[in-house]
Amino acid sequence: xxxxxxxxxxxxxxxxxxxxxxxxxxxxxxxxxxxxxxxxxxxxxxxxxxxxxxxxxxxxxxxxxxxxxxxxxxxxxxxxxxxxxxxxxxxxxxxxxxxxxxxxxxxxxxxxxxxx
Numbered sequence: 001x002x003x004x005x006x007x008x009x010x011x012x013x014x015x016x017x018x019x020x021x022x023x024x025x026x027x028x029x030x031x032x033x034x035x036x037x038x039x040x041x042x043x044x045x046x047x048x049x050x051x052x053x054x055x056x057x058x059x060x061x062x063x064x065x066x067x068x069x070x071x072x073x074x075x076x077x078x079x080x081x082x083x084x085x086x087x088x089x090x091x092x093x094x095x096x097x098x099x100x101x102x103x104x105x106x107x108x109x110x111x112x113x114x115x116x
Contacts, residue, residue, distance in 0.1 A: 001067070001075035003051075006034065006042055011051060011065065011072070019055075019064035 003011060013028050014020060022040050026033055043063055046052045054061040085091040096102045 001072055003072075006038075007046060007051075010039070010042055010046065011067075012069075014052065014063065014065045015069040019062055021060055021062050 009029065010025055013025050017024070017028075022036070022043055025043065026036060026039050029039075043052065047054060047063065051065065051067050052063045053066045054063045081087060081092060085095065093107070097104075097107070
């Protein structure tokens with residue numbers, strides 16, 4: 001499960017909004033906004049690839065996600081864990097402690113919370 005930057009932006013908006021027409025998605029994108037045809041092509045690709053489905057309203061299509069954000073996040077984390085950390089839990093803890101500045105006390109609280 002991989003998405004390019006624009007696809008991920010669009011999917012994040014669909015996950016946030018639940019359902020939307022392409023023009024609504026464009027309204028939420030930051031400036032400079034990509035052209036309408038680029039957005040529409042990307043949405044259609046996401047639909048073709050199984051990320052989105054749609055309801056037809058006359059000539060318009062209202063799209064909605066069929067892949068949950070949680071499922072995507074799990075896939076991203078799994079890739080990070082296995083490809084970049086070698087599936088090593090010590091490397092994972094080390095990463096969070098060094099890069100994310102999580103101290104021992106926070107880590108102990110997390111372990112305590114997980115035990116409960």
